Amino acid sequence: MHIQDLQEAYLNFTKISKGDLEVSGLSLPIQYILSLKSKKIRPLLAIIGYRIFRNDIEKCMHAAHGLELFHNFTLMHDDIMDEADLRRGKETVHKKFGNNAAILSGDAMSILAYQHILKDCSQSNALDVLSTFSQTALDICIGQQLDMEFEERTYLTSEEYIKMIRLKTAVFLGMALQLGALIAGKNKAESTPLYEYGTNLGIAFQIQDDLLDLIGDQEKVGKMKGGDIIRKKKTILITKALEIAPPAIKNQMIELLHSDSVQPELKVLKMTELMTSIGLFEVIEMEIKAYFKKADDQLSLLNISDYGRDLLSQLSGHLQQRKS
Amino acid sequence: MHIQDLQEAYLNFTKISKGDLEVSGLSLPIQYILSLKSKKIRPLLAIIGYRIFRNDIEKCMHAAHGLELFHNFTLMHDDIMDEADLRRGKETVHKKFGNNAAILSGDAMSILAYQHILKDCSQSNALDVLSTFSQTALDICIGQQLDMEFEERTYLTSEEYIKMIRLKTAVFLGMALQLGALIAGKNKAESTPLYEYGTNLGIAFQIQDDLLDLIGDQEKVGKMKGGDIIRKKKTILITKALEIAPPAIKNQMIELLHSDSVQPELKVLKMTELMTSIGLFEVIEMEIKAYFKKADDQLSLLNISDYGRDLLSQLSGHLQQRKS
Numbered sequence: 039m040h041i042q043d044l045q046e047a048y049l050n051f052t053k054i055s056k057g058d059l060e061v062s063g064l065s066l067p068i069q070y071i072l073s074l075k076s077k078k079i080r081p082l083l084a085i086i087g088y089r090i091f092r093n094d095i096e097k098c099m100h101a102a103h104g105l106e107l108f109h110n111f112t113l114m115h116d117d118i119m120d121e122a123d124l125r126r127g128k129e130t131v132h133k134k135f136g137n138n139a140a141i142l143s144g145d146a147m148s149i150l151a152y153q154h155i156l157k158d159c160s161q162s163n164a165l166d167v168l169s170t171f172s173q174t175a176l177d178i179c180i181g182q183q184l185d186m187e188f189e190e191r192t193y194l195t196s197e198e199y200i201k202m203i204r205l206k207t208a209v210f211l212g213m214a215l216q217l218g219a220l221i222a223g224k225n226k227a228e229s230t231p232l233y234e235y236g237t238n239l240g241i242a243f244q245i246q247d248d249l250l251d252l253i254g255d256q257e258k259v260g261k262m263k264g265g266d267i268i269r270k271k272k273t274i275l276i277t278k279a280l281e282i283a284p285p286a287i288k289n290q291m292i293e294l295l296h297s298d299s300v301q302p303e304l305k306v307l308k309m310t311e312l313m314t315s316i317g318l319f320e321v322i323e324m325e326i327k328a329y330f331k332k333a334d335d336q337l338s339l340l341n342i343s344d345y346g347r348d349l350l351s352q353l354s355g356h357l358q359q360r361k362s
Numbered sequence: 363m364h365i366q367d368l369q370e371a372y373l374n375f376t377k378i379s380k381g382d383l384e385v386s387g388l389s390l391p392i393q394y395i396l397s398l399k400s401k402k403i404r405p406l407l408a409i410i411g412y413r414i415f416r417n418d419i420e421k422c423m424h425a426a427h428g429l430e431l432f433h434n435f436t437l438m439h440d441d442i443m444d445e446a447d448l449r450r451g452k453e454t455v456h457k458k459f460g461n462n463a464a465i466l467s468g469d470a471m472s473i474l475a476y477q478h479i480l481k482d483c484s485q486s487n488a489l490d491v492l493s494t495f496s497q498t499a500l501d502i503c504i505g506q507q508l509d510m511e512f513e514e515r516t517y518l519t520s521e522e523y524i525k526m527i528r529l530k531t532a533v534f535l536g537m538a539l540q541l542g543a544l545i546a547g548k549n550k551a552e553s554t555p556l557y558e559y560g561t562n563l564g565i566a567f568q569i570q571d572d573l574l575d576l577i578g579d580q581e582k583v584g585k586m587k588g589g590d591i592i593r594k595k596k597t598i599l600i601t602k603a604l605e606i607a608p609p610a611i612k613n614q615m616i617e618l619l620h621s622d623s624v625q626p627e628l629k630v631l632k633m634t635e636l637m638t639s640i641g642l643f644e645v646i647e648m649e650i651k652a653y654f655k656k657a658d659d660q661l662s663l664l665n666i667s668d669y670g671r672d673l674l675s676q677l678s679g680h681l682q683q684r685k686s
Contacts, residue, residue, distance in 0.1 A: 145503055
C-alpha cells in the first residue's frame with residue numbers, strides 16, 4: 039500500500055462525511071476553507087501513524103479529519119491576525135465572509151476538531167489522545183504568539199526562530215503521527231518516538247523551505263526568489279547569517295536588508311553573495327541534515343514492521359515535495 | 363455546607379493555581395479577563411454537580427476552572443464580534459490589548475479549558491466528560507451565531523428567541539452540573555436529569571432577566587429601566603407581545619418601538635402600558651413558572667440524597683440574585 043492510497047481513503051471519507059452544523063452562517067465558511075486546494079498533510083500523518091500498527095484505517099478517519107479541521111481553524115484565525123487577503127490563491131475567509139464569521143466559525147471548527155477526534159477514541163485511549171492533542175494545540179497557539187511578537191523585533195536568534203517554527207508548525211506533524219498510533223492502541227511511551235520523528239522532520243522541512251526560497255529552483259518553488267529577504271522576514275537564513283558573519287559582513291548584511299534604495303532583485307543577489315561568502319548555505323545544509331538525523335534516530339526506538347518503516351520513508355519523500 | 367463554602371473553595375483554588383502559559387503576550391489578556399469581577403456561576407455549578415455525589419470536591423476544581431476559562435473565552439470573542447468597549451465595567455480585552463491578542467488568547471483559553479477538564483478525568487469517564495462538554499461548547503457557538511443573525515432580522519418568534527438563549531447560555535448551566543456529576547463517577551444517563559434541570563433553570567432565569575429589565579426594581583437590577591426596549595432588543599417580551607397582541611395594538615407597538623421622535627422614558631412607559639393591556643406580564647410569568655416546573659420535574663428522576671436536593675435548591679436561590 040502506498041501513501042497515495044491512504045490519501046485517497048481520506049478524501050473519500052471527507053466526501054461522504056456530512057456537515058455537523060445546522061446553522062449555515064457557521065458552516066458555510068467552514069465548507070469554504072475546507073474546499074480550498076491543500077495537501078492535507080496532517081490527516082495523512084494521522085492515518086500513517088495508525089496504519090503502521092493496524093489495517094482498519096476507517097477507524098481513524100474521524101480523528102484524521104479532526105486534525106484537518108483544527109489546522110484550518112488556525113489558518114482562519116491567523117489570516118485575520120495577519121490581515122491576509124489570499125489563502126491558497128483564493129480569498130481568505132474573513133475577506134469573503136467578514137471578521138465575525140471567521141472568528142466564530144474558527145471557534146466552532148476547533149470544537150468540531152475535538153468532537154471528530156473523540157469519535158475515534160475508546161475508553162482506554164481517550165485520556166491520552168485528548169491530552170496529547172490539547173498540549174500540541176496549545177503549543178501551536180504559543181508558536182503563533184511568538185511569530186507575531188518576533189515580527190515586531192529587529193533582532194532574533196536562530197535558536198528563537200527554531201523554537202517558534204517547532205511550536206507553530208513542526209509539533210503538529212509529530213502529534214498527528216502519534217495520535218494515529220495512540221488511536222491504534224499504542225500507549226504514550228510507545229508512540230512518543232513518532233512524535234519526535236514527525237517534529238524533527240517538520241523542522242528539517244521548514245528550514246529547507248527557507249533555504250529553497252533563496253536558492254531553490256524558482257519555477258519548482260512557485261514563488262519569487264528571495265521573497266523572504268525582500269519582505270525582511272527573519273527566517274533561519276538571516277538569523278543564522280547574522281550570528282556567524284564576521285562584524286564587517288554582518289554590518290553590510292543589516293544595511294542591505296533595511297535599504298530601501300537597492301532594487302529588490304539586486305538586493306537578493308547581493309545578499310546571496312554575502313551569505314555564500316561566509317559559507318552560510320553549507321551551515322544550513324548541515325542543520326537540515328542534523329534534524330533529519332534526529333528524526334531517523336527515533337526510528338530505532340520504534341518497534342515497528344518493515345512495512346511501517348516503508349510508510350515513514352514514503353512520508354519523508356512526500357513531505358519533501360509539499361508546498362502548503 | 364452552604365454553596366458559599368463551595369464558592370470559597372473554588373476561589374481559593376484559583377488563587378494557588380499557576381498560569382499555564384510561558385508567553386506573557388498570551389497569558390496577560392487571560393489573567394486580565396479572569397480578574398474582572400464575576401459571580402463564577404459555571405464553576406460553582408460543576409462543583410455542586412460533583413458535591414451532590416462526593417465529598418472530595420478538590421478533585422473537580424480543575425474541571426470547574428476549565429468551565430470558567432471556556433466561558434471567558436466566549437466573552438472575549440463575543441466582545442470582539444459585538445464591538446463592545448466595556449465588560450463588567452472595565453475595558454474589554456480587545457480594547458485593552460488589541461483584536462489579535464483577544465483572538466489568540468481566546469483560542470488558547472478554549473484549549474486550556476479542555477486541558478483543565480482533562481486533569482480531573484479518569485480513564486473511565488474521559489470520553490463521556492469530553493463529549494458532553496464538546497457538544498455544549500458547540501451549542502454555545504451556534505447560539506452566538508443565531509444571536510448575531512437574529513439581530514439583523516426585523517421579526518423574531520418567541521420560540522426562536524428561546525431556542526437562541528437555550529443554546530447561547532442555558533445549556534452551559536445544565537452541562538456544568540452534569541459535568542460535575544460525570545466526574546463524580548455518574549454515567550451519562552444518571553446525570554442527564556441534572557443537565558435538563560440546569561438548562562431549564564437557565565431559560566427561566568433568562569426570561570426573568572428580560573422581565574426585570576422592564577418591570578424590576580430599578581436599583582436592584584442596576585441598570586436603566588426598559589433598556590432593552592430602547593435598544594430595540596428582541597427579547598422574550600417583545601417577541602411574545604407581538605404574537606399575542608390583537609392587530610391594532612400590535613401595530614401600535616411596532617410603531618412605538620421604531621419611533622425616533624418619542625423620548626426614551628416615555629417610550630418605555632407607553633410600551634409598558636400596551637404590554638399590560640394585553641396581559642403580557644401574566645403570560646411571561648406563566649412561561650417562567652413553566653420552565654421552573656420543567657426543571658423541578660427533573661429532580662424526581664434523580665436518585666440523590668436530601669443533602670443534594672438542598673444544594674440544588676440553594677443554587678436556585680443563588681441564581682435568582684445573579685446578574686452576570
